[in-house]
Amino acid sequence: MSVGPGAVLAAYGALSLACLVLYGWDKRQARRNGRRVPERTLHGLALAGGFVGAWLGMRVFRHKTQKPGFALVVALALVLHAAGWAWWWLE
Numbered sequence: 484m485s486v487g488p489g490a491v492l493a494a495y496g497a498l499s500l501a502c503l504v505l506y507g508w509d510k511r512q513a514r515r516n517g518r519r520v521p522e523r524t525l526h527g528l529a530l531a532g533g534f535v536g537a538w539l540g541m542r543v544f545r546h547k548t549q550k551p552g553f554a555l556v557v558a559l560a561l562v563l564h565a566a567g568w569a570w571w572w573l574e
Contacts, residue, residue: 499536502528506540506547513546526556534560 505528509520525547529537537557540546547553 495532495535498528498531498533499539500533502533502536503540503543504536506537507544510544510546522553525553529557529560530563532560532564534564 502525505520505525509525511517512519525537534557537553537560541548541553541557
């Protein structure tokens with residue numbers, strides 16, 4: 484069974500939206516001293532394909548911008564996905 488480009492874009496969009504929402508939630512919880520979203524969850528969603536939402540979440544909510552590791556993981560996720568798509572496209 485083949486997955487069409489629309490389904491792939493929808494998956495990237497859903498992961499990015501989830502990541503953006505979680506960054507906003509985590510920022511809110513940080514301000515209220517509430518229960519936080521685990522860093523591995525934020526990293527995992529970015530690596531799974533939500534890197535656009537992670538980047539937007541960092542910018543829009545000004546969240547996790549003082550932690551270089553977060554920007555590095557988002558950049559790494561983008562590079563890994565781009566490399567994967569390039570490899571698939573050239574096959």
